[in-house]
Structures are given as structure tokens and as C-alpha cells.
Amino acid sequence: MEMPVVNECAAENCAYNRDRACHALAITVGDRAGVVVRHAHCDTFTTSSNKGGDPSATGRVGACKMSDCRHNTELECRAAGITVGYRQTEVECLTYTPA
Numbered sequence: 001m002e003m004p005v006v007n008e009c010a011a012e013n014c015a016y017n018r019d020r021a022c023h024a025l026a027i028t029v030g031d032r033a034g035v036v037v038r039h040a041h042c043d044t045f046t047t048s049s050n051k052g053g054d055p056s057a058t059g060r061v062g063a064c065k066m067s068d069c070r071h072n073t074e075l076e077c078r079a080a081g082i083t084v085g086y087r088q089t090e091v092e093c094l095t096y097t098p099a
Contacts, residue, residue, distance in 0.1 A: 022059025030065025040096035
């Protein structure tokens with residue numbers, strides 16, 4: 001199985017983001033620990049004064065903890081690609097669609 005690509009990321013303040021592109025080798029989507037309401041957060045999102053990731057790589061989805069998403073099979077994303085962006089103030093997978 002090929003990991004889905006992050007087609008675009010609007011979280012420009014993320015350490016893995018360069019020019020609206022994700023450069024983390026693999027991101028995790030799903031609930032953050034301790035969060036009561038379920039959201040498709042980008043758990044890999046982090047801010048830093050240093051840029052992270054491989055600038056020559058395109059980010060991919062390594063794991064998805066949103067088992068109720070129609071693209072999710074056995075906690076793996078099966079979408080062709082995803083978009084990451086803001087829902088209000090949270091960085092989330094905008095491709096998430098409840099089954």
C-alpha cells in the first residue's frame with residue numbers, strides 16, 4: 001500500500017511546511033491525547049524556529065486514528081491524497097469525511 005500524499009498544507013507556521021507543502025516523511029491524523037471531542041487533527045503539526053522534514057520529500061499520511069472516516073481502513077488512510085488546513089484555529093485533515 002502506498003501512503004497517501006499531503007497535496008497541500010495551509011498551516012504555514014508548521015515546522016514541516018515550506019511554501020504550503022508538507023515535508024514530513026509521514027504525518028499522523030487523529031485525536032490528540034486528552035481531547036474529549038474527536039477531530040481529525042494533524043498530530044504532526046509543530047512550530048519551531050528550525051524547519052523540519054526532508055525538503056526534497058512530499059509529506060504523506062503514515063497513520064490515521066479517525067476510524068469513522070470513509071477513507072479509513074484499519075486505521076490507514078486510503079484517500080488518493082489529503083489537504084491539511086485550518087478549521088477555526090485547529091490544524092486538521094480537511095479531507096476527513098465521516099462514514
